[in-house]
Amino acid sequence: MHSSNLRLEEPIRMASILEPSKPNFFPAMTKIVGTLGPKSRTVEIISGCLNAGMSVARFDFSWGDTEFHQETLDNLKKAIKSMKKLCAVMLDTVGPELQVVNKSEHPISLQADTMVVLTPDQDKEASSNLLPINFHGLSKAVKKGDTIFIGQYLFTGNETTSVWLEVDEVKGEDVVCMIKNSATLSGQLYTFHVSQIHIDLPTLTDKDKEVIRTWGVRNSIDILSLSYTRHAEDIRHARDYLSKLDGLDQTQIFAKIENIEGLKHFDEILQEADGVILSRGTLGIDLPSEKVFLFQKAAIYKCNVAGKPVVVTRVVDSMADNLRPTRAEATDVANAVLDGCDAILLGAETLRGFYPVESISTVGRICSEAEKVFNQDLYFKKTSKHVGEEISHLESIASSAVRAAIVVKASVIICFTSSGRAARLIAKYRPTMPILSVVIPQLKTNQLRWTFTGAFEVQYLLCFSSCSWLPLPS
CATH class of the missing domain: 2.40.33.10 (PK beta-barrel domain-like)
Structure with a gap:
């Protein structure tokens, strides 16, 4: 192998592959986004999903009314309280579907x-x-x-x-x-x-705005997944709309890249978005099959060096009806992790599939195994080279902290933060150990009432690979 992203030693010891996987104190550092729906909306099932490793719950408004999704979200809140686990809420728009x-x-x-x-x-x-x-x-x-x-x-x-x-x-x-x-x-x-046509419809439709204005505001959504993002202006328009709504000015916007237009304007979209979702199903129609993996690798690399979370979709479709993924799917999940993705998004597998908890658990185990052979040294060098010599003070501290933690073989990196920026910069360099983020709330006032910040910062970190959390009592 002339160049490889793997840290595997040659020759590979087959005996070690046959050994049972060792349980980790921390779950997989790659995050899992689970879509909640008909087969995954009871408190019991959602609790199982949280325990299996789901850190972001996605609500897809391409189907179902607000009452249906509200009941599901209320059950999510009950599960979060009983399981004592954090979970961000993602609203996925319909867009020009x-x-x-x-x-x-x-x-x-x-x-x-x-x-x-x-x-x-x-x-x-x-x-x-x-x-x-x-x-x-x-x-x-x-x-x-x-x-x-x-x-x-x-x-x-x-x-x-x-x-x-x-x-x-x-x-x-x-x-x-x-x-x-x-x-x-x-x-x-x-x-x-x-395939490859322009749809003359707005990216953020009137229906999407109504859902955000009502359901989104009521539930203080953490992330807006902007379907069919085609231009940077789509992100700016959505951010302007959110800024005018009560309590959503800090909501993160993830650009969902689904067609050739989004691909062509990817660089400018990445600059404006807080994160990116690679919707490989739809992209698989707009792109020739042999080009899909090239876009995935290029897009993930660009997100990595920009320090923004990137989410990959459509990985274990067969688990909607089966307890085990295909061998190709299992390999696909691992390769997405080795490419540098921050999170895996499950759609039909948890939405309408028969095995939502098992799907999350299986993907988590595959991610964990892939993380063990991730070539962090090569990744660190590529990221540092891209940043260059004119590095900011905070980024210098973040990269040095990662390098020092690896040298001393630290078990965890503890990061005290109020905005979450320091934790995000450390995560950018993909340490081999978890980042434990202690989010310190800030007390703010608008002359009428006092509020604590920190909730959005914690929830956003749940999309970054390597980031774990530790709430600090206010």
């Missing part, structure tokens, strides 16, 4: 090598040859030969519940497509995605 509307909710069977029409007339009944959609601009955005994907949950690889279409012709506002594989669509809504 394109959908097929099936008002009858009857299953729709689509047969390969037949035609189906996509129409913006939502008054029409969905059938095997006609699918109403929520977007009037599709006919102007596509051309003959374009690829369209439709499924209740995008890109699971299960071709019996999702369908590929190829645009054959455009007739007025209708788009006529050839069905490429037989499938049965079930449920009321299906998401559809068209």
